[in-house]
Amino acid sequence: MENILEVKHLKKIYHNKQEEFHALDDISFNIKKGQVVSLLGPNGAGKTTIVSIIGGYLLPTEGQVLLNGQNIIGTTHHPHIGVSFGGELGFYHRATAAQNLAFFADLARVPYRQQKTEITRVLEIVNLSNVAKKKVGQFSKGMTQRLHIARALLGNPQLLLLDEPTSGLDVEIAKSIRDTIKNLADLGISILLTSHTMSEVEALADQIILIGAGRIFSTGTVADIVKESQVSHIDRPATLEESYLALAPELRRK
Numbered sequence: 001m002e003n004i005l006e007v008k009h010l011k012k013i014y015h016n017k018q019e020e021f022h023a024l025d026d027i028s029f030n031i032k033k034g035q036v037v038s039l040l041g042p043n044g045a046g047k048t049t050i051v052s053i054i055g056g057y058l059l060p061t062e063g064q065v066l067l068n069g070q071n072i073i074g075t076t077h078h079p080h081i082g083v084s085f086g087g088e089l090g091f092y093h094r095a096t097a098a099q100n101l102a103f104f105a106d107l108a109r110v111p112y113r114q115q116k117t118e119i120t121r122v123l124e125i126v127n128l129s130n131v132a133k134k135k136v137g138q139f140s141k142g143m144t145q146r147l148h149i150a151r152a153l154l155g156n157p158q159l160l161l162l163d164e165p166t167s168g169l170d171v172e173i174a175k176s177i178r179d180t181i182k183n184l185a186d187l188g189i190s191i192l193l194t195s196h197t198m199s200e201v202e203a204l205a206d207q208i209i210l211i212g213a214g215r216i217f218s219t220g221t222v223a224d225i226v227k228e229s230q231v232s233h234i235d236r237p238a239t240l241e242e243s244y245l246a247l248a249p250e251l252r253r254k
């Protein structure tokens with residue numbers, strides 16, 4: 001299967017006043033069509049920095065990001081990538097969900113004549129059709145999170161970047177968002193996901209990229225990571241959480 005995304009030798013140094021901070025060093029990985037790849041690592045490992053570079057919000061110090069074989073670093077708009085950082089911010093609270101999406105459809109360069117159909121399509125995918133005319137200020141956290149995903153889907157991108165999509169949500173709503181993500185992958189959309197919820201990564205990820213201190217520690221399926229951790233039980237395989245906890249000390253910045 002062909003790679004939708006190729007990330008090659010990314011390096012990021014943040015400069016603050018006189019100080020340099022090496023946030024990423026030699027990060028390389030690929031994502032294929034319909035694949036869910038999860039970036040997993042402790043706070044400060046560099047996950048959001050990677051997502052921000054791929055999404056075009058941040059320039060790397062070195063390295064390339066290829067989308068369908070074309071380098072997209074330095075280009076201002078990537079119509080084939082949808083990004084959701086989630087959270088409470090990012091929408092006009094006094095406008096309705098549909099009005100908000102109309103604004104973002106313009107930014108995603110959805111032609112004006114197709115916007116109504118496109119907004120209906122994305123609201124349907126995330127199960128918000130019935131609240132299209134409700135003001136976003138009245139949305140619950142779960143609804144707002146769904147709207148973030150709807151926004152990222154405008155323009156039918158091939159790749160979605162989802163930064164902690166279920167953070168702060170109750171288990172039931174988190175599960176429904178996970179189901180939505182699974183459905184999107186089944187539709188052939190590739191997904192790069194960051195999450196601190198091990199059960200979520202376990203349920204969704206085809207590939208896990210374990211990151212520590214700005215470097216890739218290992219890449220593989222859940223089973224590969226479990227094997228690498230060498231955690232073993234007599235009666236059952238180790239969970240991803242148990243394996244991650246065993247590997248975590250090695251992932252921290254020294």
Ligand SMILES: Nc1ncnc2c1ncn2[C@@H]1O[C@H](COP(=O)(O)OP(=O)(O)OP(=O)(O)O)[C@@H](O)[C@H]1O
Pocket residue numbers: 014015016021023041042043044045046047048049050
């Ligand atoms: N603008 C900046 N200037 C300096 N350092 C930064 C800047 N942004 C991020 N960093 C540092 O880069 C490192 C990686 O940050 P990043 O947000 O990518 O980590 P993360 O893996 O997403 O963490 P978390 O799980 O907490 O979201 C951190 O040590 C962070 O403090």
